[in-house]
Every structure is written in C-alpha cells, then in structure tokens.
Amino acid sequence: xxxxxxxxxxxxxxxxxxxxxxxxxxxxxxxxxxxxxxxxxxxxxxxxxxxxxxxxxxxxxxxxxxxxxxxxxxxxxxxxxxxxxxxxxxxxxxxxxxxxxxxxxxxxxxxxxxxxxxxxxxxxxxxxxxxxxxxxxxxxxxxxxxxxxxxxxxxxxxxxxxxxxxxxxxxxxxxxxxxxxxxxxxxxxxxxxxxxxxxxxxxxxxxxxxxxxxxxxxxxxxxxxxxxxxxxxxx
Amino acid sequence: xxxxxxxxxxxxxxxxxxxxxxxxxxxxxxxxxxxxxxxxxxxxxxxxxxxxxxxxxxxxxxxxxxxxxxxxxxxxxxxxxxxxxxxxxxxxxxxxxxxxxxxxxxxxxxxxxxxxxxxxxxxxxxxxxxxxxxxxxxxxxxxxxxxxxxxxxxxxxxxxxxxxxxxxxxxxxxxxxxxxxxxxxxxxxxxxxxxxxxxxxxxxxxxxxxxxxxxxxxxxxxxxxxxxxxxxxxxxxxxxxxxxxxxxxxxxxxxxxxxxxxxxxxxxxxxxxxxxxxxxxxxxxxxxxxxxxxx
Numbered sequence: 232x233x234x235x236x237x238x239x240x241x242x243x244x245x246x247x248x249x250x251x252x253x254x255x256x257x258x259x260x261x262x263x264x265x266x267x268x269x270x271x272x273x274x275x276x277x278x279x280x281x282x283x284x285x286x287x288x289x290x291x292x293x294x295x296x297x298x299x300x301x302x303x304x305x306x307x308x309x310x311x312x313x314x315x316x317x318x319x320x321x322x323x324x325x326x327x328x329x330x331x332x333x334x335x336x337x338x339x340x341x342x343x344x345x346x347x348x349x350x351x352x353x354x355x356x357x358x359x360x361x362x363x364x365x366x367x368x369x370x371x372x373x374x375x376x377x378x379x380x381x382x383x384x385x386x387x388x389x390x391x392x393x394x395x396x397x398x399x400x401x402x403x404x405x406x407x408x409x410x411x412x413x414x415x416x417x418x419x420x421x422x423x424x425x426x427x428x429x430x431x432x433x434x435x436x437x438x439x440x441x442x443x444x445x446x447x448x449x450x451x452x453x454x455x456x457x458x459x460x461x462x463x464x465x466x
Numbered sequence: 467x468x469x470x471x472x473x474x475x476x477x478x479x480x481x482x483x484x485x486x487x488x489x490x491x492x493x494x495x496x497x498x499x500x501x502x503x504x505x506x507x508x509x510x511x512x513x514x515x516x517x518x519x520x521x522x523x524x525x526x527x528x529x530x531x532x533x534x535x536x537x538x539x540x541x542x543x544x545x546x547x548x549x550x551x552x553x554x555x556x557x558x559x560x561x562x563x564x565x566x567x568x569x570x571x572x573x574x575x576x577x578x579x580x581x582x583x584x585x586x587x588x589x590x591x592x593x594x595x596x597x598x599x600x601x602x603x604x605x606x607x608x609x610x611x612x613x614x615x616x617x618x619x620x621x622x623x624x625x626x627x628x629x630x631x632x633x634x635x636x637x638x639x640x641x642x643x644x645x646x647x648x649x650x651x652x653x654x655x656x657x658x659x660x661x662x663x664x665x666x667x668x669x670x671x672x673x674x675x676x677x678x679x680x681x682x683x684x685x686x687x688x689x690x691x692x693x694x695x696x697x698x699x700x701x702x703x704x705x706x707x708x709x710x711x712x713x714x715x716x717x718x719x720x721x722x723x724x725x726x727x728x729x730x731x732x733x734x735x736x737x738x739x740x741x742x743x744x745x746x747x748x749x750x751x752x753x754x755x756x757x758x759x760x761x
Contacts, residue, residue: 319673
C-alpha cells in the first residue's frame with residue numbers, strides 16, 4: 232500500500248481490483264492517493280495494466296472491487312448524472328488518440344468546450360490559439376486521417392488540455408512525436424502542473440522519468456509494486 | 467472555421483439512408499388513410515343531414531292506366547300527406563328526376579325503356595315533429611293502395627354503421643402507421659448507436675451528458691423524418707388530388723361531392739411534422755435508454 236502525504240486527495244484508490252467482463256482481474260489491490268497539483272509518472276511493462284489503471288481514473292470503467300474516489304467523489308456512489316461534471320475536470324490523452332475522423336482538427340479540439348457549453352467566440356479564440364501553439368495552426372480545417380501520427384498526437388493533447396483540466400491523464404503522449412515535439416509537450420504538462428493541474432503521465436521512456444524527477448507509480452502484473460519517489464531519492 | 471455542430475459521424479449506417487424512404491411511405495399511407503377518413507366523414511355528414519327530418523313516399527305506377535292514372539295516385543297521396551300534422555312540405559319528383567337517382571344502378575336512358583318506375587314524393591317534416599308513421603301508412607294504404615313509406619332509418623343506420631366502422635378502421639390504420647414509424651426509428655437509432663459506439667464513448671469520456679448525445683440523434687432522426695415526410699406528403703397529395711379529379715368527373719350521384727375542408731388540409735400538412743415528432747421522441751427515448759446502461 233502506498234500512501235502519499237495529505238488528507239485532501241484528488242484521486243484515491245483503496246484496494247481496487249479491475250477486470251474486463253468475466254476475465255481474470257487485470258488490476259489487483261491497487262491503493263494510492265494523488266494530491267492536488269502533484270505530477271506522477273506511471274510506468275511498467277506492456278500489458279501490466281497502465282491503460283486499465285488510467286481507464287479507472289478517467290471513469291471509463293468501474294472497479295470490480297475496492298473504492299475509487301475522484302475529486303472526493305466515490306465513483307460507486309456518485310449518481311450517474313454527476314459523472315459528466317467529474318469527467319469535464321479530467322483531460323485525457325489516449326494512446327490511440329481517439330480523435331473523431333469526421334471532424335476537423337479545430338472541431339476535435341473544440342469538443343470539450345462545446346460540450347461544456349462555452350461560447351462560440353471563446354471556443355474559436357482558444358482553440359485556434361492552442362493549435363497554433365502546438366504547431367498545427369496551418370491544419371485547423373484538416374481532418375485527422377490526413378495528419379501524421381505526431382500531428383494526431385498533438386491534436387489529442389490539445390483536446391485534453393483545452394478546458395484547463397484539474398487532472399490530466401496522458402497515455403504515452405510522446406510516443407508518436409519527435410524529440411523536439413516531445414520536449415515541447417512535456418514542457419506544456421510542466422506548465423499546466425505549475426498552475427495546479429494534477430498530472431499522471433504513463434510512459435515507457437525512462438529518460439523522461441529521469442529527466443523530470445517526478446514520483447513514479449510502477450505497475451507490474453496488475454499490481455502497483457514499486458513507488459519510486461524521485462523527489463525523496465528513494466525506491 | 468467550425469464546420470459542423472453535429473459530432474456524430476455522417477452516413478455510417480445504411481439505415482439512415484433508408485429511413486426517409488420508409489417514413490415517406492408511411493406518411494403517404496397515413497395521408498391516404500386520412501383522406502379516406504375525411505371522405506367518409508363528409509359522406510356520413512351529408513347523408514345524415516340530408517335524410518334526417520324527411521321521409522320518402524313510394525307510389526307504385528299504374529300499369530294499366532298510364533301516366534294520368536299514376537299522376538292521380540300521386541295527387542291522392544299528396545292530399546293525405548299534406549293534411550297530416552307535422553308535415554312541412556311534400557314534393558313529388560318528376561319521372562326524369564327519379565330516373566336520375568337510379569341512374570348509377572340501371573344506367574342512362576331509363577325512361578326510353580318504358581319500365582314501370584315507381585314515383586317518389588319527398589316529404590319534409592317539421593323540426594322535432596313526432597309524426598305517427600303507422601297511422602299515415604294506414605291512411606295512405608286506404609287512399610292509394612300499393613303506397614309505401616320509407617323513413618330511411620334502417621338503411622341509414624346500416625350505412626352509417628358501415629361508414630363509421632370504415633372511419634374507425636382508417637383512424638386505426640393511421641395509428642398503426644404511427645406505431646410502425648416509431649418502431650422503424652427505434653431500430654434505425656439502435657443501429658446508429660451500435661455503429662457510432664466509439665464516437666459516443668469518446669463524447670462520454672469528454673464529459674458529454676446523455677441529453678447532449680441524445681440531441682444529436684434526435685436532430686438526425688428529425689431531419690431524415692422531415693425529408694421523408696415531405697416526400698410522402700407530396701406523393702399523397704398528388705394521389706388524393708388525382709382521385710378527387712377522377713371522382714369529380716364521375717357521372718351520376720353515387721357519391722356526394724367532396725370538399726377540401728381546411729381542417730383536413732391542415733391535418734394532411736401536419737403529417738410530416740407528426741412524423742418528425744414521433745422520430746424525435748422515439749430517438750430520444752431509445753438513446754437515453756441505451757446510454758443509461760453505460761457508465
């Protein structure tokens with residue numbers, strides 16, 4: 232069991248297990264807490280359960296047992312109609328981007344704002360500005376299928392951060408971009424973290440973990456087995 | 467810059483291509499059923515109004531005495547009728563008028579065939595009069611043997627029962643069509659939900675409420691139903707107009723002339739709108755029910 236300091240937890244997992252259908256559990260007895268404004272790397276071998284853990288955090292799946300609490304709301308007892316409000320405070324960068332191919336780049340990124348009911352002018356201004364910042368200012372009307380994987384990755388990141396989420400979950404966000412773009416994206420995450428966004432970044436890349444020195448959640452065979460808190464210099 | 471307000475992928479499921487045609491067919495059938503209802507309503511109304519407060523005296527023609535004898539029998543009958551309390555007026559129909567009435571069954575030029583056509587006296591009764599038909603029958607039988615009274619009641623009741631039943635069937639058909647339209651939209655929406663599942667999941671994870679997603683399906687269903695409904699209305703209008711023109715040109719008086727009443731025209735014009743409302747409600751119900759099973 233891994234306990235971070237502080238009583239005010241943005242994310243709290245207590246003895247959480249997770250399975251898909253009738254399959255064996257892919258996550259077992261996961262317990263951890265994330266404080267507001269923290270930044271964690273989530274690492275582990277392929278198939279260890281990183282994406283499943285993220286699915287629980289972005290409320291795409293119910294735990295098979297244990298308790299998951301996000302923004303001090305127990306997911307199991309929160310009324311279903313309240314879940315969209317929680318989800319709007321979570322930005323997700325999916326590993327396979329999950330962009331809507333029939334929408335333009337601009338419309339894809341505008342989606343969270345539009346769903347939240349933002350004004351058209353606000354949407355247009357913010358989305359165009361952010362897309363320009365991630366280097367896609369020339370591709371506002373392009374559709375995802377005409378973009379490279381790296382460009383799709385940046386669109387997915389822009390969509391995840393457009394509404395200034397309280398919790399940002401990124402599944403291998405630098406996996407499809409070159410080193411320069413990767414550094415740029417990681418700097419964006421650092422900036423968001425500085426202004427209070429809690430970040431969980433799933434990555435295989437040890438160089439990123441070593442460079443940024445944030446606490447690490449390591450998951451192996453469905454169990455959160457290692458906590459390497461770089462800031463405290465111990466494993 | 468923002469190209470669209472609909473987040474669902476367009477035309478990913480074949481059912482959306484067929485939905486306007488199916489809705490169009492249903493609106494067409496509903497239009498015909500509604501038209502039949504209107505015609506029946508007018509026929510019932512006219513027959514009821516025309517026959518209420520009147521009786522017909524049938525005077526057998528004189529076989530041996532010729533027209534003069536027949537005219538004398540009519541005069542005798544008239545003298546009895548006009549002295550009966552409760553009778554407002556009595557008008558004998560000329561032979562050519564009687565021939566015209568039975569023309570739909572026996573054809574034209576009936577008079578030249580020299581058939582013994584009965585003569586009719588159209589009797590109008592005073593409003594709310596309680597005329598003793600049995601007594602009148604006896605008096606007429608005495609004065610003019612072979613005379614009959616037809617108060618239309620039995621015939622009218624049978625015809626009205628048939629007409630009312632037909633009208634109810636037509637209304638039932640319209641309701642069945644509405645149910646079938648709803649079922650069609652439900653299946654189309656379910657297919658759409660299955661096909662667009664990945665889009666729905668993404669929208670959900672971004673924070674879309676069920677109502678937001680339902681509105682997208684509603685919008686699509688309404689748009690398709692309106693297109694189909696307008697097509698069906700156009701075809702139904704053309705068909706009804708064609709039938710109306712054909713009926714108007716019919717010689718004889720088997721059917722009374724049918725008027726285009728404003729409520730009927732309004733009802734016909736509302737059919738595509740009704741289709742759109744059914745599509746909207748059904749799509750919303752189907753989507754909300756489907757989404758309630760998701761996290």
